[in-house]
Amino acid sequence: MKRILIFFFIILTSFEGIYCQDHLDSIYEKAKQYRRANKLDSAEILYLQITSSKNKHQPSKLLKANALNSLGLLYLSKGEQKKALESYYNSIKISIEINNKSGLVNTYNNLANYYLADNKKIALEYYRKAIDLLSSLEEYKKNAVINMNIGLLYSSNDFEMMNYDSAVYYYLNALESFQATNDSSNLSLLYNNLGFLYEKKENYSASIENYNKSINLKSELEDLHGLATSRLNLGNVYLKQNRFKESLEQYEKSLELSESIGDSNLKMHLYSNMVKAKMGIGAVEEASLLFQKYNNLRDSLFDQDKMEEIKDLETRYETARKEEEIRAQRIAIERENFQKKLFLSLSILLVILMLSTIWFFIQKQKYLKQLKNEEIANMRTEQELKELNAMMHGQEEERNRIASDLHDRLGARLSSIKLLFQSSDIPAAADKVLQNINEAIKETREISHNLSTDLLSRFGLETALKDTIRTINEAEKIKADLSIYGLQNRLSVDIERNIYHIILELINNTIKHAKANLINLQISQSENEINVFYEDDGVGFDVQNVADSGMGMRSIYARVNTINGAVYFNSKPGGGINVVLSIPVESNYQPKEDENAQSKLA
The missing domain is CATH 1.25.40.10 (Tetratricopeptide repeat domain)
Structure with missing residues (x-):
């Protein structure tokens, strides 16, 4: 009889072990289902049941x-x-x-x-x-x-x-x-x-x-x-x-x-x-129409991203607020069920105290916010005054330098020309007068070049180009239009200098040779590329015949290669000129094939 009881006990123990293992397997499968359904807390509880050392089976x-x-x-x-x-x-x-x-x-x-x-x-x-x-x-x-x-x-x-x-x-x-x-x-x-x-x-x-x-x-x-x-x-x-x-x-x-x-x-x-x-x-x-579509779409995407960011913040705020409200309600219900009869008066007092505290906290936050805003306004005013003083000081130094250049270099040259004209032997001095006039013109150009280069290095590409376009329009010989999109931060010195001199070379060619009435210049920056679109309505030229013959064209190609860019010319006699310039500022764009690039193995 004793042996029979031991035999049945062993069989029951074996069946119990099999049953428990099957039960744990079902828990594991259920946990995986919860994880796939993003019910992470429920899945965690089931996984911990399996991995816990306190588990009976x-x-x-x-x-x-x-x-x-x-x-x-x-x-x-x-x-x-x-x-x-x-x-x-x-x-x-x-x-x-x-x-x-x-x-x-x-x-x-x-x-x-x-x-x-x-x-x-x-x-x-x-x-x-x-x-x-x-x-x-x-x-x-x-x-x-x-x-x-x-x-x-x-x-x-x-x-x-x-x-x-x-x-x-x-x-x-x-x-x-x-x-x-x-x-x-x-x-x-x-x-x-x-x-x-x-x-x-x-x-x-x-x-x-x-x-x-x-x-x-x-x-x-x-x-x-x-x-x-x-x-x-x-x-x-x-x-x-x-x-x-x-x-x-x-x-x-x-x-x-x-x-x-x-x-x-x-x-x-x-x-x-x-x-x-x-x-x-x-x-x-x-190409011009597609370029405009590109700019319009980029601007709309920027606005759309900002709106989505605001909506996301509002959604997160509302979600957090609702969760906080649910949590507060649950705590309040639990307290009410636990001490409903014994501590009713205390609960009312506590609610009044909480409301008073919240009101006091809100009033205090408003006061602190007002003080902070006033402090920020004062700091902003002080900073603006410092920046204005620094700018005025820089302008004064620049005026003094220009005056010195004009007096020491150009003034001396003009004085020598005056003395030559006062000479009794005018024909003999003619060559010297012409030589001094050429030197005066050369020094004028050097002073002007120093001014434009200094403007570029101190204030950036956008300011330098606006100054150039303003100078052209003030001459009232050619109308020049400038449009800039997305150029919000300074570029590297090398890229700014080369783009600036390429554009100056194009403008110089238009003024000298094109007999144009209009110049249109557009500059656009995307996340990894600068695009420059230049056109005029001048007499144009044959691109194949001119591409390698002029110093100006060779200079443009050399500067483009220096900054790893690409340039496209399109022109024909009587049809003006169109130039597209692309300069990379970061790594090339690589579209994403799949957001989950790294695969997981569960």
Whole structure:
């Protein structure tokens, strides 16, 4: 009888263990569902039930390692980095103990993604650990995801070990794994990224081939945004090869897609690049119209971003206010239920005290705000007076320097000319008079050049150009118009000086040779590029015959090359001149294929 009871006890214990393990597995699946639904607090409670050491029925080590890995992802979503790292390292410890290679791959990948923002070298180490483990596993999707992540890392501009060849190598590895799993979505992304890398390496034929593959897959997937981006990228390659018509064909298709999906940022970049392509085929009027569309869209996007920022702040404020109200109501209800009869009078007194405190606090804040505003106003007035005094002092110094130059240099030269005229031998002194007049003209130019260069270095490109245009208009020989968009901050000295002298050279050519009545100058700055659009209505010239013959043109090309820019001339006899100048001020624009560039493995 005793043996029978022991036998039944063992059987019941075994069934209980199986039941408990199944129960914990169901809790794990439920926690994953909560995390996907962004119910992070509920998911955290369930994960902690599995990983807690106080749990009566301990889960399997495999389940615990997986739960800790998922808990790390959850803590990162909540911004609790320290808890996330602790969960990841505990998961790694258990996975190493039970030789859970697949789980280690997931955790190493997630750790790498965590370190991407702050320490890319450590991120690369964890990616390589995951790759080493995958060599003994047949998990093609994980292998593809991690190879793709390493490729993205090597192609990052802010990575000190950036290497396009290494990026291509890992992308090709990922490509083989995605092909093995027929993952068309990720294949289309990889082909686009490979096209970008080959473009950077100036292997344009390979770049075009990969962009076309990406376009074909995205067409099959009906991925309109990705299709528009790949067509923009393909158009950029054609533009670099001066294949203007082919680039325009891709830009127009991308523009149609961007309008259908409502992507205004993409449209803005398309307009900017289409201006260059239109100038390349000589369609000046269309280029001018697209340039205006670009400026209008950029201004509207700036206003739209500001409105969205304000709405976001208002939404966050309202959400916080409502949460605070709910929390206060819950506390008030709990207190009321707990002490409803015994402390009713005390509660009323407390409410009155709270209201009085709030009223006093509000009044105090208003008073402090008023004092702060008065203090700020006083500080602003003092600062303005300091700036005015500094400006007046600088102007006085400048006047003294100009007076000194005129007296010491030009005055002396004119006095010598006067003495020569008073000489008895006028014919013999004629050559000396002419020589002194030429020297006086030369010194006048040097004084004028010093003034304009000083204005540029002290007050910037915009002020110097406005002064130049004002001088032209005051002469009443040619009407000059100047429009400036987005030029809010000073540029580097080298860029400002070269742009200024290029524009002076163009204006000088117009005044000397063009017989023009109107000059139109537009300057626009986007996030990574300065665009200058110059035109006049003069007699024009044959660009092919003049391009390499004049010192002025060679000077313009030399200055453009110095600042890594590009210039496009369009003119013909009797048709005036149109010039488009593009100067990069930051890294080239690279459209984002996917906001979640780094893939996670749960």
